[in-house]
Amino acid sequence: MAEKKDKRMKPKLSMEHELLRPSDIWMRERFIEQARFEGGVMTGADEERLVFDNCVFKDMSFANSDWRGVEFVDVLFQTCDFSNVQMENVMFHRCEIVNSKLTGADLANSNVGHLLVKDSDARYANFNFSEMKEVEFTDCNLMDSDFYECKFNQVRFEKCKLDNANFSETDLDGVDLSSSTYEHIEVTIPKIAGCIVSIEQALGFARALGLTVKEE
Known part of the structure; x- marks a missing residue:
């Protein structure tokens, strides 16, 4: 079978x-483009509908702040800290998050398209x-992360740690988990049809279906 492009x-x-400072964003009338932020703290959007377009964030901290509803288009994040950030209803389009920390980040109800998350710690992310x-998601720690009732279209997990990740009520048809590792994940059995798994992972799903697997 031909590999999907x-x-x-x-x-x-x-x-x-x-090069801008975090405080400079309030002088840009909520639309910030072709800007670079490096080595500082982003304190929060305070419910403002901000748009970042064609921007780079390096060594920036968004930790424990409120960025709900913000739009990021054509943005690169390098070695950034999103720990416990509030980012519900955020939009990412053509973005990359590399070597960053998303532990406990809340991105519920978000619209995410053409996003790469690589070499990042996203434990407990929502x-x-x-x-x-x-x-x-490539080479990421997604242990205890939550993907409950998401809509997936060409979502890939490459060499990720997925132990205790929650995919309940999410259709996993076409999702390839075979290169990732986990001892247990939460899934909705009728929605795992078409999910691509390794032989070992398939045995785990069989046991979840109540089958007794006889190993010779």
Whole structure:
């Protein structure tokens, strides 16, 4: 069978960006474009409907702050800290999050398209009720993360740690978990049809169905 081509689009970034401080965003009338933020603390959007377009964040901390409803388009995040951030109803489009920390981040009800999350710690992250299209998690720690009742369209998990991740009420048809590791994940049995798993993982699903697997 032919391998599916990765259609995820990468961020469209300019060669040069204006270096800004976090406090500068309030002078941009809620629309910040072609900017670079490096080595600081983003204190929160205070329920403002901010849009970041064609931006780079490096060594920035969003931890324990409120960024609900913010839109990120063509944005690169490098070594950023999103620990316990409130990001419900956020939008990511053509973004990459690399070597970052998302422990306990709340991204419920979000719209996520063409996103790469790589080499990142996303334990206890909450993606409940989110819509995801062309999203790739690579070499991430997603233990105890929550994907309850998400809508997946070309979502990939490559070499991730998924122990105790919750995929209940999420359709896993076409989702490839075979290169990832876990001892237990939560799934809704009727929705695992078409999920791509390793032989060992398939045995685990068989036991979840109540089958007795005889190993010779």
